[in-house]
Amino acid sequence: MAFRFVLAAAVAAVASSAAPPSYHSTTYAPPAYGPTHAPSYSPAPTYESYQYQYQPQPSYGHQPAYGHQQPVYGHQQPAYGHQPAYPACPHYPEDPACSKNSTDPWCLEDSEYPEYEIQHAISYNKHKVLELYADVADLNTENSVERLTEIEEETYLCPSEVGYVRPLRAVNTDGKWRVIVNNIKVDYETFTQTTRIEKCLSAGEACPLVPQCYESSCLQKSVYHRFLVYDPCDQYFPFAIETFQLPASCACSLGAYEISH
DSSP, rough: OOHHHHHHHOOOOOHHHOOOOTTTTOOOOOOSSSSSSSSOOOOOOHHHHHHHHOOOOOOOOOOOOOOOOOOOOOOOOOOOOOOOOOOTTSOSSSSSSSTTTOOOOOSSTTTTOOOOHHHEEEEEHHHHHHHHHHHHOOOOOOGOOOOOSSTOOOOOOOOEHHHOOSSSEEEBBSSOOOEEESSSSEEEEEEEEEEEEEEETTSSSSTTTSOTOOOOOEEEEEEEEEEEEEEEOOOOOOOEEEEEEEEEEEEEEOOOOOOOO
8 A cells, every 4th residue: 555655656756747847837038148237328319419519719818909090001002013014915016027128108028927827817717707808809909090101191290109019018097017918818719909009209399390480399199098907916806907098199289379470
């Protein structure tokens, strides 16, 4: 009897140790990774912490008081030293080299004539140049006053020299030398400007065929011509039409005459 009780107690102890654990009676604890204590985080910054904190500026001492009176600078401007005088246009000499050995206000020959520059400028502005050139090209110099070919027909009172010229440079009515567009070939067109001039050979002297009882003198007369000119100083459109005064005829001027008998 006692042996059965011991055996039953042993079987009950084995059964209790082999039975699965009851999840309702125990609390599940997850494994701990890392330190046993939870990390502490600093609190998030608030809006007030980003506000600008005014810092007082250091004091540099007492500022001087200038009062209400303004300093008087006077009317004299400050002198900055000598200012160099630059020419208005370095490519446009006031007196060209062709005028050095001539008394005429025009040049028929010019070693410094800017032919290539004029050709390039006309090619770039050909339509506008043709409009200006048509204004002066209509002047037909062949219809100008013709000189007599035979002296038996008529004799001039004052000797003169007539010529049809194509000036390369000339002095305009403002007294400035200008480059005249002449003998310039662009594409299939040649730009020329011909004019008739007549110079007195004895200007200011008495008319040779007038009796000495009359007061007379040979007088040089001029007319105004319009030429197409090239201005290298103008970077936008270096062409214009300007006026030139050139000799046109030689006249005999008679003074007042009173008959005393």
